Amino acid sequence: MYDLRGKTAFVTGGDSGIGFGIAQALGEAGATVVICGLVEETLREAEERLARTGEARAVTLDVRDRGAFADVADLLDRDFGGVDVLVNNAGVGFLSSAAEATFEQWDWVLDINLTGVYNGVRTFLPRMLASGRPGHIVSTASIGGLLGAPGAVYSAAKAGVIGLMESLAVELRDTDVKVSVVVPGITRTNIHHGPPPPGSAPARTPGGATEDALHAAAMDPREVGDRVLRAILDNRFYVVTHPEHRELLSRRFEAILCSVPDEEPDPRRATVERSILANPVYDDVVALAHRARS
Template sequence: ADVRGRTAFITGGANGIGLGIARALVRAGANVVIADIRQDALAAAKADLAADAQVETVQLDVTDRVAFARAADAAEARFGKIHMLIGNAGVGVMGPVLDARFDDWDWGMGVNLGGVINGLVTILPRIKAHGEGGQIVTTSSQSALIPISYSAIYTAAKAAVLGISEAIRGELAAENIGVSAFMPGPVQSNIAHSGELRPAEYREDSGYRAREEALEKRPVSPLWMSADEVGERVLAGICANDLYILTHPEFAAGMRTRFDAILASMPHETVNQERAKEIGFLLSNPVFDA
């Protein structure tokens, strides 16, 4: 579908991947509302996009449900309707699981999973109400497909985001709302600076704070994909209503190995046909049957 003249609400759109998606959408003629917690980055993004007629910015912490509704109101006041929700705001919360404290879990899950949930609950009914259809894009991660060590909190949220997207795709097709799960590999962005955003109430009982400060000093490799390249991939995925948007073929072998291992663990017994009939509704998802 064409995105021209349609409106996208992008969380975490003031930096990195979200900004790359915003650039691609603006080039393709969409209106873009960038919602982000960083006020300075919002101003810079607006100047960078230099397309005032198509761009609105709004400060939003995606964990704040009341503010989320107000931000959606502002988006509708400016452009009339929201068609696309790009649930992309996220923070890097990494470290050994033995060091993880409740503040690490709560902050990481609150932003990376809770932010996506808050977007769905706030904006899905608005897309349904106008009847023009739309698209949900969730920024999961390659780590949802090949979980990596020292990423338990991050992976928990990203795997949940992938699962939500797969579960809702069939349901929302009936409303003419497409769903895409976006699983990027390493992309050049500001994510190493996530620790700056950790709220005071999540700093006390944290085992990761020292690590976060060290991470901020690490340079981003130029070999990581550019945000503009992934932005174009996401745009193509939106236009094609692709369920999965991936970026790095380097991970294909690992994904195959993982799924082979899962299948190899399936009991090698004949299928109980009676039971299969009884649980038939659990055995298929229209998304994968098509």
């Protein structure tokens, strides 16, 4: 089991919502927590709250800014000896349909929610590998990235995060840097009050639901944080936060499987496809789940 005591964790968007829940959980498990976000005031408040239970630092960083990312990585190398746990969590909500969104809004959502994640991976991963220490990279996607939920632009970005992390897990399988992807359902956060998109702002809640109604049924961000903590400690890849998603996910996988041509596979094609596409991370996840149950 991974031990977070004496380790340094960097959490983007760690001053609010799910990021703060993750930062709290990691801090209480013994990690020094460095958080980043956009708003100086909320960063300071979050830093102060985190410092009550452990060592914490807050820095301002826009995840779209690659130069600033490198500067933060240098600062973490200098002041903390590098990063052991990277959490790419910063993100914005955006509910417009594909037809309503503008190209500018597509770029804005993808730049923050997908490229921002890659910026974190690309900045820190070489340093984490070079350190030779065991590490972990977590990225926050969304159940929308698996279910084609309302808001095609947002779902596309989150599906991209899942794809990135599924392939990254294979690329890093034989290294000491482990990988997880978080797929939260509705969580009680400030996502409805995040930075506004360029141009006219779409509805902030799906299906005309009020924020109060959503929040009443939503998961507490600290619960998401605790689930992420467990995944890091136990090296689990998928962090599906909501048990309520089992039925919805099984419909998706059933829909995909019943779309596979009902024909005999061609043996030569099957060999080539399997040799390129078989993802051992799926086998790892299933084997770990079976071991945990037995």
